[in-house]
Each structure stands twice: as structure tokens, then as C-alpha cells.
Amino acid sequence: MREKILEILTEVRPDIDFENETELVSGNILESFDIVQIVAELDDEFDIEISPKDLVAENFNSLEALEDLIERLQDE
Amino acid sequence: MSFELFIECIKLWWDPVYSSWMFFALFLPLVILIYAISGKDRRPYVLLFSGWLFFISLSGVMFLVHIFETLLVWRMGIVLGRISEDKSLKRKERTAKKKKLLIAGIISLVAVLFVLKYLDFTGSNVVRLLNILSIPCEWRFLNIAVPVGISYFTLEGISYLTEVYWENIKPRGQYMNVALYMGFFPKLIEGPITRFSDVSDTLFSGLPVSYENLTRGYQRILLGLFKKLLIADHLAPAVDIVYKWEEKAGSVALFAAVIFTIQEYMDFAGSIDIVIGAARIFGVDLKENFRQPFFAKNASDFWHRWHITLGTFFRDYIFYPVSVNKSIMKLTKKVKDRFGAEAGRLTAPSVAIFCVWITNGIWHGPKWNYIFYGLYYFVWIFIENIAEKPFLSLLSKMKLSESSLIVRIFRFIKLFIIVITGEMFFRADSMSVGFEMFRYVFTDFNSRKLIRHLGDMGMDFHDYLTVIIAFILIIILSVLKELKVPYRKAFMSLPVFVRWTAWYALIMVIVVFGAYGSGYDAAGMIYAKF
Numbered sequence: 001m002r003e004k005i006l007e008i009l010t011e012v013r014p015d016i017d018f019e020n021e022t023e024l025v026s027g028n029i030l031e032s033f034d035i036v037q038i039v040a041e042l043d044d045e046f047d048i049e050i051s052p053k054d055l056v057a058e059n060f061n062s063l064e065a066l067e068d069l070i071e072r073l074q075d076e
Numbered sequence: 077m078s079f080e081l082f083i084e085c086i087k088l089w090w091d092p093v094y095s096s097w098m099f100f101a102l103f104l105p106l107v108i109l110i111y112a113i114s115g116k117d118r119r120p121y122v123l124l125f126s127g128w129l130f131f132i133s134l135s136g137v138m139f140l141v142h143i144f145e146t147l148l149v150w151r152m153g154i155v156l157g158r159i160s161e162d163k164s165l166k167r168k169e170r171t172a173k174k175k176k177l178l179i180a181g182i183i184s185l186v187a188v189l190f191v192l193k194y195l196d197f198t199g200s201n202v203v204r205l206l207n208i209l210s211i212p213c214e215w216r217f218l219n220i221a222v223p224v225g226i227s228y229f230t231l232e233g234i235s236y237l238t239e240v241y242w243e244n245i246k247p248r249g250q251y252m253n254v255a256l257y258m259g260f261f262p263k264l265i266e267g268p269i270t271r272f273s274d275v276s277d278t279l280f281s282g283l284p285v286s287y288e289n290l291t292r293g294y295q296r297i298l299l300g301l302f303k304k305l306l307i308a309d310h311l312a313p314a315v316d317i318v319y320k321w322e323e324k325a326g327s328v329a330l331f332a333a334v335i336f337t338i339q340e341y342m343d344f345a346g347s348i349d350i351v352i353g354a355a356r357i358f359g360v361d362l363k364e365n366f367r368q369p370f371f372a373k374n375a376s377d378f379w380h381r382w383h384i385t386l387g388t389f390f391r392d393y394i395f396y397p398v399s400v401n402k403s404i405m406k407l408t409k410k411v412k413d414r415f416g417a418e419a420g421r422l423t424a425p426s427v428a429i430f431c432v433w434i435t436n437g438i439w440h441g442p443k444w445n446y447i448f449y450g451l452y453y454f455v456w457i458f459i460e461n462i463a464e465k466p467f468l469s470l471l472s473k474m475k476l477s478e479s480s481l482i483v484r485i486f487r488f489i490k491l492f493i494i495v496i497t498g499e500m501f502f503r504a505d506s507m508s509v510g511f512e513m514f515r516y517v518f519t520d521f522n523s524r525k526l527i528r529h530l531g532d533m534g535m536d537f538h539d540y541l542t543v544i545i546a547f548i549l550i551i552i553l554s555v556l557k558e559l560k561v562p563y564r565k566a567f568m569s570l571p572v573f574v575r576w577t578a579w580y581a582l583i584m585v586i587v588v589f590g591a592y593g594s595g596y597d598a599a600g601m602i603y604a605k606f
Contacts, residue, residue, distance in 0.1 A: 028380070032391055033425045033461060036399040040408060040424065043400075052397040053242035 001046075005066055008041045018063050025057035035060060042066075048073040100297055103130070104354055107261075111358065112285045119282030120256055123358065127261035131224065134265075138223035141192065142259060145185060149233040150254040152181040153247035156240045178241040182234055189230045192222050197442030227439060228267045229258045231389055236272050238393055245272055253280055262354035266347050268365040269385040275360055283359030293357035298582050300349025305590030306546040308343035311335050313534030321509055323529045326521035329513035333500035338547065340499065341369070344383070368558045373487050374464075375456040375494050386439070390432045398428040422461065430454055440502075445510060449502045456494055542589045 009018045012034050016024070024030045030038075038060075039050045048070060059069040107126045114122050132139045159165070159174050190198075196217050203215040236254065239245045248254055256279060257272055318332035348365045355362045369382035379387045398404060404424050412420025437450020468478070476483055497514065504510035535543075556563045567575065 031376075032395055036396070036425050036428070037421055039400050040405060043405070050400060052392070052400060053244070055392070055396045055400070056244075 001070065002063065002067060004045060005042070005063060005070070008038060008045065009063070009066075012037050012041070022062045024062060025060045030060060042070065046070050046074065100301070100350065100354070104357075108285060108290075108357055114282075116282040116284075119358075120252065120280050123260060123279070124252060124256045127256070127259040127264060130261040131259065131264065135221070135223040138221055141188065141223045141226065142229065143255075145188065145229065145233055146255040146258050147251070148181070148184060149236055149258065150248070150251045152177060152237055153240045153254065154249065156237065157247035160240075160243055174241050178237055181237045185230050185233050189226060192220050192226060194438075194442045195220075225264045225266070228269055229264070231269050231386075232258050232272075234393065235269070235389065239272060245276070256280065260355070260360070262351045263362060266344070266351065267385055268348060268351070268363050269389050270362060274363055278360045279358075281359070285357060286359070289356050289359055293353040293355075295579065296353030296356060297350050298353075298579065298586065300346040300351075300353060301586050301590070302546065302582065303342040303346030303349065303550060305346075305586055307543055307550070308339045308346060309590070310535065310539050310543045311339040311342075315339050315503070317533050318529075319503055319505065321505070321513065323525055324512075324516060324520070325523075325525035326517035326519070327523040327526035328529060329500060329516050330496070330521075331526055332503075332513070333496045336503045337496060337499045340503075341366075341382075342547075342550070368554045370488075370491070370495075371554070371558045372491055373484075374460050374491065375453060376460055378491060378495065379453070379457075386436070390436060394432050394435060395425075395428045398431050399424045404428070425461070426458060429457055433457070444507050445501055445504060448507060448510075449498055452498055452501065546589075 006018055009016070013030065016029060018024075021027075021029060025035070035055060039055070042048065043050055050069070050073065054069060054073070059065055103126075107122065110126075111119050111122045128139065131142055135142075156174055156177055159170055159177070162170060165173065196215070196219065200215045200217070203213055206213050236245075236257065240247045253276075257270070257275065260270075260275070260279060263270060315332065315336045318328055319336070321329075321332075345366045352362050352364070363385050365384050367381040367384065369378050372378035372381050404427055407427070408420050408423040411423045433450040433454035434447070435450070436453070437447040440446035440449065471478060471483065500513055501507070501510035504513060553563075567578075570578075
């Protein structure tokens with residue numbers, strides 16, 4: 001799962017070091033346009049439904065946070 | 077004494093701006109005193125009732141609209157919370173039920189705002205359209221007095237209900253909590269638009285007034301007064317005069333837009349400094365609303381730094397929900413299949429930013445200029461999003477770094493032109509005047525006319541000098557902030573008598589050089605009327 005997420009993220013923003021960055025949103029690195037694009041790709045890839053409620057900094061700040069979010073949504 | 081007479085008496089000595097002496101030298105200290113000597117449990121009530129008194133003094137009987145909205149939000153919040161905890165329902169049923177209630181709540185709040193603020197505008201425009209279609213009719217204007225701060229506390233009500241719906245916050249059972257959240261007097265008139273979770277730990281706790289918070293709060297208030305009284309209010313008469321658009325020249329139009337932009341920024345940012353300072357005294361940290369906007373790299377970044385709390389409100393409650401909406405997602409897929417990946421990538425955000433900017437324009441008030449202003453930024457942000465990638469690849473081909481001086485200067489000039497042009501239309505009396513001013517910049521610049529006109533703008537030599545020096549000082553402060561220079565720490569390490577001398581000197585400067593008196597009556601708070 002991790003590799004697939006990383007692939008999607010890198011496709012959207014190849015200029016970011018997603019493996020080490022932990023403040024993607026709170027550090028203003030990812031922009032809202034990027035987030036929307038990432039959500040669309042993740043929804044498709046993992047057959048989940050990321051809702052506006054989930055679009056908070058804590059869920060998008062790092063690769064690990066995104067992994068947790070997807071796992072949680074898959075369990076629901 | 078009748079209630080109406082009592083209200084009129086209050087209004088006579090009450091100037092409805094935070095920069096009035098009555099507010100920060102009498103009302104605020106009085107509330108601080110009563111708050112400080114009250115018991116911990118009573119302190120939130122002191123804030124609530126002083127907020128209500130403040131509201132009544134400004135809006136009289138329209139205060140009841142505020143009460144209605146707070147009651148509505150409070151009750152709906154409780155019902156939403158109950159549905160969330162109703163385990164007899166399936167998750168989908170719960171969500172559907174809550175969604176209906178949330179929509180009803182939002183429609184109710186928006187309907188109140190619409191009737192009070194936009195009905196005359198909508199009605200008169202519909203009538204105008206019908207007349208064009210040769211259907212004779214007329215609109216009788218209602219001219220309703222809009223309660224102060226309604227555009228701000230309505231958004232706060234929507235935010236509260238949505239967060240309860242999303243289960244990010246637990247609804248409060250006590251009416252007092254919701255009423256104080258939406259009616260906390262420092263932020264009542266101009267925001268910052270506050271989220272419940274930002275203040276829930278402090279606002280209702282009755283925190284004591286500490287020496288640290290008191291001094292820091294009043295220091296921030298002084299900074300706000302400096303911006304507002306020395307710069308914004310000095311420029312106010314000149315802005316009014318140039319925007320009468322009697323001296324028609326491109327140079328005058330450009331000058332008008334520049335000084336209005338400075339006035340608006342100093343007025344709004346200064347007022348927010350006063351608001352944040354006043355809230356701080358009670359131990360409440362409100363969100364910052366500005367972050368050196370003129371250092372932004374593009375229009376989109378500008379709005380991440382200017383009126384931040386409005387931008388984040390629109391991002392969280394319009395941009396994201398629209399972008400990830402199922403119908404929009406389907407549309408994205410169709411566009412992607414038909415026109416390629418890049419077009420698909422832009423579909424959802426473009427629809428969403430259109431919704432954001434049309435709402436932003438309308439939110440500012442019932443005027444075509446504001447709607448135009450919103451759409452104007454939609455177009456720029458849309459263009460920037462398409463052009464950013466080609467621009468960056470062009471830079472790499474030219475072997476130029478994004479942080480190089482020449483790129484930064486280019487970006488600044490581009491931003492300056494975008495912002496100034498936007499403000500030209502924003503402040504113009506009508507759209508036709510706005511377009512005429514814009515046309516004159518290119519067809520009849522005539523700088524001599526501006527130079528001749530400078531002497532009769534309601535500002536003498538001393539006023540110009542005061543504004544220029546104060547403005548330079550604020551720019552220096554902004555540069556230090558942008559470069560993250562720890563100037564406050566350096567200042568605090570100075571001996572105590574030096575620091576206090578500096579603060580007293582600042583007070584004296586504000587008292588002596590600030591803009592007061594009947595000539596400055598027009599200088600209310602710009603963002604209070606939105």
C-alpha cells in the first residue's frame with residue numbers, strides 16, 4: 001500500500017520528499033489543489049471514500065498519516 | 077426612561093469602532109476590571125453580557141437577530157449530537173438524517189442573512205431585468221438595518237453546525253457556550269472568523285487576567301492603533317475624495333487604487349491587531365488574519381495571507397466539499413476520458429474555486445463590484461494554476477531559480493498589478509466608474525493632474541509625512557516578520573525602563589499624530605460593513 005500511495009503522491013508533486021516530510025499540510029507544502037487531486041486518485045485506487053471531514057492536516061501531513069487514513073476508511 | 081431612549085443615549089457617546097477611545101480606554105478596561113474581580117465561574121458570563129451590551133449599543137433591536145441565530149445553532153447542535161449517538165440507527169441512516177438537519181440549519185442561517193443584507197439588491201435587480209423585458213413593475217426598498225457582524229457570526233454558526241455534523245466537536249448543552257462563541261465582543265464586528273475548537277479550551281474557562289496577557293494584549297492593541305489611526309484613518313478622506321472621480325485621469329485612478337489598498341490593509345489588519353490584543357487579555361488566542369500578504373508569490377498565495385480566516389472557511393466548507401463531491405468526481409472522470417489527464421486534473425478544483433470566489437464576492441456585500449471582484453480572482457487563480465507548471469519549466473530552461481531576485485521582483489510586480497486593479501473595482505462607486513478608471517490608466521494617464529490634485533485631498537503636508545513615515549515603519553516590521561527575525565525577543569531583552577519608555581513614546585505618537593475629530597468621521601471600520 002505504501003508504495004502505491006507514494007507513487008500517487010509523487011505523480012502529483014514530484015518535487016516533494018514524501019518519505020521524510022511530516023508537515024505536508026501544516027508546513028504549507030501541499031496546496032489544496034494537490035490535496036483534491038490526491039484524494040481523487042486514492043479513492044479510485046483503494047476503493048474508498050475520503051469525505052470533506054477527513055481533509056484535515058493530521059490526515060495529510062505525512063505518508064504514514066495517509067496510510068492510517070486509508071486503512072481506517074477501508075475498515076469502515 | 078424608555079428602552080429606545082436608553083439606546084439612543086448609549087449611541088450618543090459610543091463610537092462603533094475598536095479604535096475609538098471609548099472602546100479601548102473605557103469599555104475594555106471596565107470589562108477587564110469586572111471580569112478580573114468576578115469569580116472564575118462568572119467570568120464567561122461577564123464576557124457574554126458585555127458582548128450583548130456592546131451589540132445592543134451598535135445595533136439596537138436587531139440584536140434579537142443575533143439571539144435568534146445563537147439559539148438556532150445551539151438547539152440544532154444538540155439535535156445533531158443526539159442523532160450521532162443514536163445507536164438504533166445504521167451509520168448511513170444517521171448520516172442521512174444529520175445531513176438533512178445540517179442543510180436545514182445552513183439554509184436558515186443563510187436565509188436570515190439574505191433577507192437582511194441581499195433582498196433589496198436581488199429584488200431591485202430582478203425588477204430591472206423585468207423592466208428590460210418590458211414588464212412594468214417596481215421594487216419598494218426595505219432598507220433594513222443590518223445587525224453588526226452578521227456576515228461573521230453567520231459563518232461561525234455554519235462552522236459550528238458543520239463541525240458537529242462531522243463529529244469533530246461535541247455539541248455544547250449550555251446555551252451560554254454557543255452564545256459566547258458567536259458573540260465574544262472583541263471579534264464581533266470584523267472577525268477573525270473563529271472555529272469553536274480554537275477557543276473552546278479558553279473562552280469558557282474564566283482564566284484569570286495575567287500580567288503577561290494584559291501587557292501583551294495592550295501592546296498588540298497599540299500596534300493596531302498605530303496602523304489604523306496613523307495610516308488608515310489619515311488616508312480615509314483622500315480615498316473618499318479621489319474615488320468621487322471628479323478629477324478624471326489615469327494617474328488619479330491608479331493613485332486612488334494604491335492609497336485605498338494601503339488604507340484597507342492598515343484598517344483591517346490594524347483592527348484585527350486590536351481584536352487579537354483585546355481577546356488575549358482574557359486569555360483567548362484568536363487566529364491570525366494576516367501574514368505579510370504583499371510578500372505572496374501569486375494571487376492564490378496572497379489569499380493564504382490576506383483575510384486568512386475567511387479563506388480557510390471557504391476552503392474547508394466550500395472548496396473541499398465541492399471538490400470531493402460524488403457528482404463532481406464523476407464529471408472529472410468524464411472530462412479525463414474525453415480531454416485527457418490534465419483537463420481532468422483541473423475539473424474538480426476549477427468548479428470548486430468558482431464556487432468559492434462567487435461566494436467570496438457575494439459575501440462582501442450586495443454590490444456588483446464585489447461579485448466582479450470575486451470572479452476577477454477566480455480568473456486569476458485559475459490562470460495561475462494552469463500557467464504555474466509551464467512557468468516553472470521555463471525558469472529551469474532559463475537556469476533561473478524560483479527564489480532568485482529577478483523572479484521575485486517579477487512575481488511582486490505581477491501581484492501588485494493584480495491586487496491594485498482588483499481594489500480599483502472593489503472601491504469604485506459602480507462598475508461603470510470602475511471600468512472608466514481602468515480605461516483612463518491606459519488612455520489618459522496625465523500625471524500633472526494628479527500632482528495638482530494632491531493639495532486638495534483633505535491631507536496637508538504633515539498628514540502625508542505622518543503616513544509615509546508610519547508606513548515605512550510598518551514595512552520594516554513586516555520584512556522582519558517575513559524573514560523570521562526574532563525582533564520581539566531582542567526588544568524584550570532590553571532593560572525594562574527602555575522598553576517602557578518605548579511603549580510610552582508609542583502611545584504619545586498615537587495620541588499626537590493619530591487621526592481624530594469630525595473630519596475623520598468617515599473612517600469607520602471598512603470590514604465592519606461587509
